[in-house]
Amino acid sequence: MKRFFKRLWHWFDDRAGISVLLKPLIDHPVPPRGLWTYVFGSATLFMFTVQVVTGVALSLLYQPSSTTAYHSLEFITYQAKFGNALRSIHFYGASAMIIMVGVHMIQTYITASYKYPREMNWISGVFLLIFTIFMGFTGQLLRWDSNGVWSSVVAAQQLGRVPFIGTYLARLLLGGDTIGGQSLTRFFSYHVFIVPAFIFIFIGLHLWLVFRHGISELPKAGRLVDPKTYRKWYEDFLKKYSVPFWPHAAWRDVLFSSIIVILIILFAWLKGAPPLTDSPSLTSIHTSPAPDWYMVLFFALFALMPHKVESIAMTIGPLLTVIILFCIPFLSNRGERSPIRRPWAMFGVICVLVFVISLLLLGLKHPWSADFDAKPLTVAVARPGGIGATDSTVSRGVQLFYNKGCEYCHTINTYGGKAGPDLSTVGNRLTTQALVIRIVNGGGNMPAYGGILSTKDLQTLASFLSTQK
Amino acid sequence: MNTNDDIELKLKQEADEANIGRAEFITRVSLSIAAISAAVMAVPVVAALVAPLLERNRTFWRTVGHIDDFPVGTTRLVNFDNADAEQYAGMLTRSAAWLRHNEDQTFTAFAVNCTHLGCPVRWEEKAQLFMCPCHGGVYYKDGTVAAGPPPKRLPEYKVRINNQEIQLETAPLPITNI
Numbered sequence: 001m002k003r004f005f006k007r008l009w010h011w012f013d014d015r016a017g018i019s020v021l022l023k024p025l026i027d028h029p030v031p032p033r034g035l036w037t038y039v040f041g042s043a044t045l046f047m048f049t050v051q052v053v054t055g056v057a058l059s060l061l062y063q064p065s066s067t068t069a070y071h072s073l074e075f076i077t078y079q080a081k082f083g084n085a086l087r088s089i090h091f092y093g094a095s096a097m098i099i100m101v102g103v104h105m106i107q108t109y110i111t112a113s114y115k116y117p118r119e120m121n122w123i124s125g126v127f128l129l130i131f132t133i134f135m136g137f138t139g140q141l142l143r144w145d146s147n148g149v150w151s152s153v154v155a156a157q158q159l160g161r162v163p164f165i166g167t168y169l170a171r172l173l174l175g176g177d178t179i180g181g182q183s184l185t186r187f188f189s190y191h192v193f194i195v196p197a198f199i200f201i202f203i204g205l206h207l208w209l210v211f212r213h214g215i216s217e218l219p220k221a222g223r224l225v226d227p228k229t230y231r232k233w234y235e236d237f238l239k240k241y242s243v244p245f246w247p248h249a250a251w252r253d254v255l256f257s258s259i260i261v262i263l264i265i266l267f268a269w270l271k272g273a274p275p276l277t278d279s280p281s282l283t284s285i286h287t288s289p290a291p292d293w294y295m296v297l298f299f300a301l302f303a304l305m306p307h308k309v310e311s312i313a314m315t316i317g318p319l320l321t322v323i324i325l326f327c328i329p330f331l332s333n334r335g336e337r338s339p340i341r342r343p344w345a346m347f348g349v350i351c352v353l354v355f356v357i358s359l360l361l362l363g364l365k366h367p368w369s370a371d372f373d374a375k376p377l378t379v380a381v382a383r384p385g386g387i388g389a390t391d392s393t394v395s396r397g398v399q400l401f402y403n404k405g406c407e408y409c410h411t412i413n414t415y416g417g418k419a420g421p422d423l424s425t426v427g428n429r430l431t432t433q434a435l436v437i438r439i440v441n442g443g444g445n446m447p448a449y450g451g452i453l454s455t456k457d458l459q460t461l462a463s464f465l466s467t468q469k
Numbered sequence: 470m471n472t473n474d475d476i477e478l479k480l481k482q483e484a485d486e487a488n489i490g491r492a493e494f495i496t497r498v499s500l501s502i503a504a505i506s507a508a509v510m511a512v513p514v515v516a517a518l519v520a521p522l523l524e525r526n527r528t529f530w531r532t533v534g535h536i537d538d539f540p541v542g543t544t545r546l547v548n549f550d551n552a553d554a555e556q557y558a559g560m561l562t563r564s565a566a567w568l569r570h571n572e573d574q575t576f577t578a579f580a581v582n583c584t585h586l587g588c589p590v591r592w593e594e595k596a597q598l599f600m601c602p603c604h605g606g607v608y609y610k611d612g613t614v615a616a617g618p619p620p621k622r623l624p625e626y627k628v629r630i631n632n633q634e635i636q637l638e639t640a641p642l643p644i645t646n647i
C-alpha cells in the first residue's frame with residue numbers, strides 16, 4: 001500500500017512538476033545565524049493569507065450596497081453563525097498585519113538589509129506598506145456604519161488638500177459629488193479586487209527578490225558592504241556556512257506566525273470586533289467619527305499640528321515620508337550595516353518610534369475633542385468655598401458653565417471635558433477681572449464669548465469661576 | 470558539385486534571412502493588433518474608474534421647510550435630497566444643513582461639514598456655537614471660526630424663498646482646498 005502511494009506520488013510529481021518547482025525554494029541556503037530576526041516578514045505574509053481567507057469568507061455574508069451593507073454587517077455581527085468571530089479575526093488580522101509590516105520594516109532598517117544588492121526588496125516593501133495601510137483604511141469604511149461614512153468624508157477632505165487636483169481626487173474617491181450610491185461600491189472594489197491584486201503582484205516580486213538575492217546575513221561591525229565584491233562574498237559565505245531554508249528557518253517562521261494567529265484568536269474571542277456605530281446617514285449628525293487604532297495616529301496628528309501649516313502639511317507630510325522611504329536605499333547602499341556603527345540611524349529609529357507611539361496613545365484618548373456627554377455640573381460638585389460668592393451666583397454659574405458649553409472642554413472637580421485647562425482651582429490663578437477678560441476674548445482653542453454672553457451672565461460666570469479654589 | 474553546394478547554401482541563407490524578416494514583421498503586426506485591441510478595450514475600463522470625473526455635476530433646488538417653522542434667531546437642522554439621489558444609495562440620498570433665520574429676516578444654510586476634515590458640526594443652542602466633535606473646531610453662529618483647527622468659515626448653501634417655502638440649492642460635499 002505504501003509503495004503504491006509512493007509510486008502514485010512519483011507519477012503525479014513527475015507529470016505535474018511540483019518538486020522541480022518548489023525544491024529550489026524550499027532548499028535554498030540561508031545564513032545560519034539570526035534566523036529569529038527573519039520571522040517578521042514571513043509573519044506578515046501569514047497575516048495576509050489569514051486576511052485573504054477570512055476576507056473571502058466575509059464576502060459570502062457581506063452585501064456591497066449602500067442600502068444594505070449596514071444591515072449585512074448587523075447580520076454578520078449578531079446573527080450569522082460565527083459571523084462575529086469571523087469579523088473579529090479579520091479585524092485583529094488587519095491589526096497584526098499592520099504591526100508586522102511595521103516591525104519587519106524597522107528590523108530591516110536596523111540591520112540595513114536594504115543595502116546592495118537588496119534595494120528593490122526595500123522598495124517593493126514600501127509599496128506593500130502603502131497598500132497595507134490603504135487596505136486597513138478601506139476596510140474600516142466597508143463597515144458602512146456612521147463611523148465608516150464620516151471617515152470617508154474625512155478621507156475626501158484630506159485628499160482635497162492636494163494642490164490643484166484635490167477636489168477631483170476627492171470626487172474620485174467618493175464616486176461623485178457627495179457620498180452616495182457609488183461610494184461604497186468603489187471602496188468595495190478597491191478593498192477586495194484592485195488593491196489585493198497589487199498586493200499579490202508585489203508580494204510575488206518581493207519574494208522573488210528575497211530568493212534571488214538571498215536572505216541577508218546578520219550584520220557585523222566592521223564588515224562593510226562593497227557592491228564590487230559583495231555578491232561573490234555572499235556566495236562564498238553561503239557555501240561555507242549556510243543551512244537549508246527548510247526546516248531550519250521554516251520552523252521558526254511557522255512557530256512565530258502560529259503564535260500570532262493564536263493571539264489573534266484570543267483577542268477576537270475576548271475582545272471582539274469594534275462595535276458597530278449608528279446606521280449610515282449624513283443626516284444623523286450626532287456622531288463622533290473616530291478611526292480604528294491604526295489610523296488614530298493621523299487623527300492625533302491632525303488635531304495637534306499647528307493649524308496654520310496643517311493644510312499644507314497634510315499633503316507634504318505623507319508625500320515626503322514616502323519619498324524619504326523610497327530614497328533610503330539610495331542614500332546609502334554600501335558600507336557599514338551594523339546598528340552599533342550607525343548611531344544616527346538608530347537615533348532616527350528611536351525618534352520615529354517615540355513619535356508614533358506617543359501619537360497613538362494620545363489619539364486613543366483624544367483629549368482635544370469636546371466631551372458632549374459630560375455630566376452637567378452641580379452645585380454640590382462645584383463645592384463653593386469662595387469668598388463673596390452668593391449662593392445664587394454659584395447656582396447660576398454652575399448652570400451657565402454647562403449650558404454655554406464651557407464644560408465640554410473644561411473640567412471642574414472631574415466633571416467635564418479635557419480639551420481645555422482644568423478649572424477646578426482656577427480661582428487661585430486668575431482674578432474675577434482676569435477671568436472676564438479671558439472669557440470675552442477667548443484665544444487659542446477657546447471661542448471668544450464676548451458676543452454670546454450677556455454682561456450679567458458674564459459677571460456671574462466669572463465670579464462663580466473665581467470661587468473654584 | 471562544388472558550385473551546386475555553394476548555390477544551395479546561398480539559397481538557404483537567403484531563405485533564412487527572408488524568414489527572419491518575415492517573422493519579425495509578423496510579430497510586429499500581431500503585437501500591434503494586440504496593443505490596439507487592448508487599448509480600445511481599456512477605454513470603458515478606465516472610464517468606469519474615472520466615471521465620477523466625467524459626469525456633469527447638476528444642482529437642484531430642494532424645499533426644506535416653511536418660513537413659519539423657523540422663528541427669527543433660530544438655527545435648525547434640515548434634510549434634503551442630494552443632487553444625485555439614486556434609489557440604491559439608501560439613507561445616503563439625503564444630506565443635512567443648519568438653517569439659520571437671521572435677525573435681518575434673511576436665511577443662511579450652513580453645511581454641517583467642518584472645514585477642517587469634514588466631521589459633522591453640531592449646533593449648541595444655548596452656547597450659540599457650532600462645535601465639531603473631531604479635533605475641537607468651533608464656529609460662531611454666523612459660521613466664522615471661533616476656535617480650533619478649521620481653516621475657513623462654515624460653507625453655505627444658496628437659499629431662496631419661494632411661496633413661503635424655503636429652498637436650498639444642492640451642492641457638492643464642501644471640500645477645503647489650500
Ligand code: FES
Nearest residue numbers: 583585586601606
Ligand atoms: S473636523 Fe472639525 S475640527 Fe477637525
